[in-house]
Amino acid sequence: MVERETQGRRPRRRGAGARIVAAPAAPSRARLVNPFKPVEILSQDSIEAIHEASMQILEEIGLRVLDDEGRALYAAAGAAVDEATQTVRLDRGLVLAAIARAPSRLTLRACNPARDVAIGGDAVAFVTVGGTPYVSDLEHGRRPGSLAAFEDLMRLAQSFDVIHMLGPASEPVELPVDERHLAFTHSQLLLTDKVPFVYSRGRQAIAESFDMIALAHGLDEEGFAREPRCYTIVNSNSPLQLDSLMLQGIIEFARRGQLMILTPFTLAGAMAPVTLAGALAQQNAEALAGIALAQIVRPGAPVAYGGFTSNVDMKSGAPAFGTPEYVKAAFASGQLARRYGLPWRSSNVNACNAPDAQAAYESQMSLWGALMGGCNVLMHGAGWLEGGLTASFEKFILDVEMLQMFAEIFRPVVCDADSLALDAIREVGPGGHFFGAAHTLARYESAFYAPLVSDWRNFEAWSEAGAPDAARRAHNVYKRTLAAYQAPEIDPARRAALDDYVARARRGAA
């Protein structure tokens, strides 16, 4: 379901052959609404200055577009294309008219309707880590990603209701690249009932992934394309370049009405200017150019504006995340996305090598930047470490703790007569205590957030228990969670169809 901000929410429709799924009681964190007014770090004048600079970039410098069909589509829409340099210059009239067709709100349909995800407005969705070549845990250390590790990350994603969508987690590096999408999609659809991720790794991989998602939903091609049921991330090759795979992603996702999140990789000082304003202007130009292409392909195609601007360590050139500059860029990116009426994607990122205090404070900086900035889709919400090189199982659990805390912060503070508790205060009186008060006893079991990892024992009890640090406790939670994991139900016929599809596609690929 895709709609402009101004339209009301339409009643949802379902295909006749709706999938048979268990319908669990809606978990309390399954749908989150952010009650806070987004931070405005930039004045309206500054936002307009960045807008103006990005329009000048698109009009005067242009983008290098490394795909024939992409350039042809831009040209047909009225862009000035220089085939010799593969450069596309976009007039602001063209860009702004195109992005005005993008929906500001949409709903991603999951196989389990209880897992549908609202995107845009004040809705916020949390996503797992994505795209790491390595995985790590305290037991086995850091090692290349594998399908087994990917599947364990999917099991964790399924186990926590605060995770709303699946990210591409870690790479199954033992699989041939042209088969990975089959395993990726198969595992996501069988181990979870949440909205899956599809890589933009070429037309065939995209088409096959779509086929499989349609099978899991029990839909034909037309039924699949009626609503968004998966999403992809398209990164521009900053500065100002879109490669062929990325362009195929923009085009195919738009054609089939699936969500495409355009995220420029604008690291200030490396792939973007060293100044935040310049990096944001370039981010804005790249994001709007890609989103405009999606709208050229299919007006109303579901898209989101990705902000990933951070800075590099100027001593080494290494990317840094969760820095002060990152937080400021996040706030500003939210303002930019809202200026164009687009949902905004941000991230929970850090540049730390271990799940320690640095990982936590850099992640928290990213999280507050995203969530006080009004982010709608939080990528890398759980598990990201080492600037995205590693998916850490302990960090996954630490992040789930933090995300659950935010879910609780989002819940309103009730201020009725009952919660103002005058009678309890009168009953206890000066110098008393509330432990035994009736008002306390009636509420204490559910009054406060119950932590997953945080250890509030006193120092002596904690020391006697071996002084386990937060990473060690997260390790235990991750092991416990995997042991208790239960696969979602799936119609056996659909499961068989998926297995069969993968087997046939593998033979075709081999």
Place this chain on the structure above:
Amino acid sequence: MVERETQGRRPRRRGAGARIVAAPAAPSRARLVNPFKPVEILSQDSIEAIHEASMQILEEIGLRVLDDEGRALYAAAGAAVDEATQTVRLDRGLVLAAIARAPSRLTLRACNPARDVAIGGDAVAFVTVGGTPYVSDLEHGRRPGSLAAFEDLMRLAQSFDVIHMLGPASEPVELPVDERHLAFTHSQLLLTDKVPFVYSRGRQAIAESFDMIALAHGLDEEGFAREPRCYTIVNSNSPLQLDSLMLQGIIEFARRGQLMILTPFTLAGAMAPVTLAGALAQQNAEALAGIALAQIVRPGAPVAYGGFTSNVDMKSGAPAFGTPEYVKAAFASGQLARRYGLPWRSSNVNACNAPDAQAAYESQMSLWGALMGGCNVLMHGAGWLEGGLTASFEKFILDVEMLQMFAEIFRPVVCDADSLALDAIREVGPGGHFFGAAHTLARYESAFYAPLVSDWRNFEAWSEAGAPDAARRAHNVYKRTLAAYQAPEIDPARRAALDDYVARARRGAA
């Protein structure tokens, strides 16, 4: 300097015998202004409901006031005093008229004028940890506090310009209680040139501390009282009780025009109702009652509204900090303080036993709650661990890193033509990189925040270096900082006067 919000800032005056101090170039973090509009978690109706409930508490239930002079002062101002139960009931007219006299902005004068601290409005001041019985570091583990440890914490406080005021750090438990204030004040005045803390531990200790601060400033009694030059924290004995030492603190600080921060210790579920609204209503009643007494003693006395509401672990009764409930209470406390035109004090707190990921994420939650809530004085800004039982040297450094990051987040994003960097983007062009661009080279050395602890080396380089975690790196920074510490200059005559005062007071105490 003390003024109501509506007045302009007056030019500052100095006594003729101003202290001879080195005048370093103003460090960039010495004065921080928070540019963000404070978060409003409560509707205006909810704020008024909490206000109304707190007025009912003061009018109908009242406070137990465990000090004869305190009750007499309340009675003389028109309160209903029941001497049999030591209960004081305060009419809202009395309370609101009294707190209306409190300044909404003031300036704390340090011995070094470059260290003066603005309190209120959009100014924010960071303070060290305070009041811990234990200290810890990775080398010696956790041990009882000592004067040596206190002095090392003061040396750290002096070494970082992001620390604006001194907290009481750790207790020197080897000293007799009735002498600790002498050592406390002496060390603060000689090891730092920042605004000192004075405990409210009885009339004599307060008076002697004031005498010493006056000596350090080279001022007589009258000159000392002309402006606030130190501060104290008064905690009510929640629920609804003020003990004799706390009352003496309120009275003596008001009489001498020094800053008193009234902070109720309202842990929801223990010393306050289990519901946030109830805990906040009680916090508000206690804070306003104490602040009203200060204004009864001396209209215009410098005060601040302390918010410390958190929750307990309902399984054990242990206090928890940096929880979702804590964050919400912080946002709400800021709104309440602003409703009365009072500066707001919050804290950087956690309930963790080690400087690990939990300590960092709980601290970050507290920090964002305080700073997005518009806090003016951040107590326990650096070093607090274990719910305030321990001052950790490594946590001190980790906190300084986080505070420095906030100082950077507070700096405006410049959006002029130069920072929008169109020429650089044109020069680099699609597919290039910015490392060598003239725009980058002219700025890279100071473009980004340079971290103190964060380690952005790649995994291999970090592993070869022994894979030091953030706590270990913080340990190294703390040792390096102490080795490089330099004491501020002080007039030898004033130093001698302070030494002499302490010697005489010790003989008097012995």
